[in-house]
Amino acid sequence: MAAMLARMSSQSTTPVYGLDRRVDESIVVRLGGSWALAQGLRGADLLETALVDERPVAIRFDTDDLGDWDSSLLTHLVAVSALGKEYGVDVDTSGLPLGLQRLLSLSQAVPARPDARTATTGSDFIDRVGETALQTHRVAWEGVDFVGDLTIALGRALLGRARFRGSDLALLVEQNGFEALPIVTLVTFLLGLILAFVGAVQLQTFGATIYVADLVGVAMVRDMGALITGIVMAGRSGAAFAAQLGSMKVTQETDALTTMAISPMEFLVVPRVLALCLMMPLLTLYGDAMGVLGGGFVGLTMLDLSAMEYLRQTSTAVSLTDVAGGVLKGTVYGILIAISGCLRGMQSGKSSSAVGDAATSAVVTGIVSIIIACGMFAFVFYTLGI
C-alpha cells in the first residue's frame, strides 16, 4: 500500500492545482507536483464554484506533472467525485494513474449504510438533554430491577436453595475481611488520633483533658468507625466487584453462566453481598477499637493520662447501644457497597474502558449511598433518642 501510495518522482515538492476549461464543455483538473498529508488537505471549493457557474458536462483529470502522492490526493479525489454525483456531472477517471483509479473505486465499492451510524451522534443540546434523561430513567429502573432480583436471590440463599459455591464465599470473606485489616487499622487509628488532637486543643483550656476519651469513644463507636471503614471498603471492595463482574461480561463468562442455567445473580452477586454483610460488622468493631487506641495514644503520650484512667472513662462514656448502633450502620454500609459494586459491574459495557467506568462509578455510587444512609441514620437515631 505504502509503495503504491508513494511513487518516486523528481517533480516539484509542492502540489500544483489548476482548473482548465475545454471546448467540449468539460473541466480538466490539473494535478501536479507532490501531494503529501503533511502539507494539509486541499478542499474542492474552487471546483464547486466552477461547477455552479459554468455547468460543465464532465470532469477530467490531467496528471502529466504529478509527482509523489499519498492519501491527501485520494481524499481530494473522493471529494471531487462526490461533487460530480451531487451536480450530476460525469467524472472521467481515465486520466488518473492506475493506482489512484483502483483506490478510488475501492473506496466506493461498498456504499455507506445510512443507518449504520449510531443514533446517539446528535450534538444538539436539546437532543443530549433528552437522551440523558432517558438514559437516567433506564439506569434507575435497572437499579430497581437489580435490587428486586437480589432480594429474591438472597431469600433463596437464606432457604439454602441459591446456587453458589461455598468456596467462593470463603475466598470473598478472606479478600474482603482479613485482607482489609491493615488498611482499616491504619485509617481508623489515625482517625482516632486526629479526633483526640482536635478535642485536646479545646478541652485543655478547661483543664478537662480526660474528656478526650469520651469524645473519641463516642464519635468513633457511634458514627466515624462505621463511616470511615465503609468508605475504605467502598474503594477497595466496591471497585473490585465492579471490575470483576464487568470483565466477566466482556469475556462472556456471565453469558456462559446464564446458558448453563445458573443465575449470575445467585452465583456471583449473592456471595459478594453475603461476604460484605458478614465482614463489615466485624471490621466496624475492629475499627472502633483501633480508633479508641489512637485516641489513647494521644492521651498517654501528650496529655499525661494513664491507660487505666483512659479506658475507664471510655467505658463509662460508651454504652452498648452505641456499639450496636455503629455495628448496624456498618452492616448496612456493607450491603450498600456490595450492591453498588455488583450493579455497576453487571451494567458494564463490553469494552475495557467500560469496565474502568464501571469501577469508578461503583466507588462513587458506594460512597454517595453511604453518606446518604449516614444522614438518614443520624436523623432516625436522634428522633428515637438513641
Place this chain on the structure above:
Amino acid sequence: MLSSGPVQDTAAITVRDVTMAYGDFVLQRDLDFSIAKGDIFVIMGGSGCGKSTLLRHLVGLNTPARGEVYYGPESFTAAEPARRREILRRVGVLYQSGALWSSMTLAENVALPLGEFTDLSPKEIREVASLKLALVGLSGFEDYHPSDISGGMQKRAGLARAMALDPEILFFDEPGAGLDPVSSGLLDNLILELRDSLGATVVIVTHELASIFAIGTNSVFLDAESRTIIASGSPSELRDHSEHERVRRFLRRET
C-alpha cells in the same frame, strides 16, 4: 423455500417469524426455519450480518423483537424463567473466546455444571470432568487455569464444559476463529465425532468455508443487505445451485 405452518415434533429447534433488533435498528427480520434432530446446522453469512446475534437469540441471551423460538414443540420465548432454565440444561454452548470462568481451573470449569445439576459425589464429578477433558485432548491439564493455556486449548476446554451434561443440542459460535487451519480441522472432526457418538444436534455459526463444507448438513444464509435469510439447504447444494448470486459467490469465495 422456507417452512411455515405448525411446529413439527421432529425438529430440535424451530424459529418462527423472528425479528432481531437493537432498539430501532432491525438486524434481521422474518427469520423462519427449523433445525432437524441430528443435523449439523450452519448459520452463515458475511461479517456483521447478525449470525452471532441469532445464536444469542436461540439460547435466550437476547429476546426476539417479534416471533418465537421453539425447542421441540415448546415455545422457549414464552416459557417461564424456571422452565427456560430446565430447557437450557439440555443445551451446551461454546463461545467464541471459550468464555471459561477465569477464576477456576479447567477441571472446576467442567465440574461446575455437574455439581449443580447432578447428585454425583465430588470424587465422581472429578472423574467425569477428567474424562470430558480427555475427550477433547486435554488430559493432564485439569489443574491449569484458563490463562495458562493457549487459545486453541481454551476453546477445546470450553467444548468439554459445553458437553459436561451430555447436551442434546450443542451451539458453537465461530469455533474456528483464531485457530490455525490444522487445529480448526481437528475441531471439525471432533464435532463430527461428538454428533455421531452422542447423537446430538449441532448448530454452528461460522463463515469459514472449509468447516461449512466439511461438516455442515444443512444451513441458512443470512444476508446483510436484504436483512433476512435468502437461502437455505445443504451448503454444497447452495454453492452449485443457489438462485442467489451473493450466496454462490460467498460459498465459492469469489469477489
